[in-house]
Amino acid sequence: ETGVTQTPRHLVMGMTNKKSLKCEQHLGHNAMYWYKQSAKKPLELMFVYSLEERVENNSVPSRFSPECPNSSHLFLHLHTLQPEDSALYLCASSQSGTDMNTEAFFGQGTRLTVV
């Protein structure tokens, strides 16, 4: 148990569906992240939020829309996804959003399958 909880753990959705991934951290951290992990590829940082403000968007397609309503919660809204978006989506948090050297704590991920 890392203190970062993601729901759901598994999600199957059609290309026309709209769904959301949820992440919650109870560590009092100021920064939260969304990562995409595809088979045999390095982790890809998608979004970074520091103190609830988005500070990084690594050219992620607009069909992925993040939301950070407060420092403890992070959402990833999904719509009109493609089969190649199937992957493990990981949420992480860290104490500082301005010092990227700080240790990140990861959730267990949501295994997303787009059919």
Added chain:
Amino acid sequence: LAKTTQPISMDSYEGQEVNITCSHNNIATNDYITWYQQFPSQGPRFIIQGYKTKVTNEVASLFIPADRKSSTLSLPRVSLSDTAVYYCLVVVDSNYQLIWGAGTKLIIKP
């Protein structure tokens, strides 16, 4: 940006010392090197971080030569539970750039 390269897989046996090397040829002056461990169906977990020379904690050591173009994660006396994927990560000390390696799958045999 620094790019990291590490072996795809490694095998070892219980009780042995395992060394996993990551190359980061164009690492910048202010970049740190971090290693994470990931078990199946879990997110990565922080192991160790360093900038230069040697860093040691309760689970591993990290060796970084003077030119900092590579780093070696050393796991002393591994057990079956150390079977996992190990990621080398270069943290660019600016602009939120995190460069993850593709991971080394370590299999420990009895």
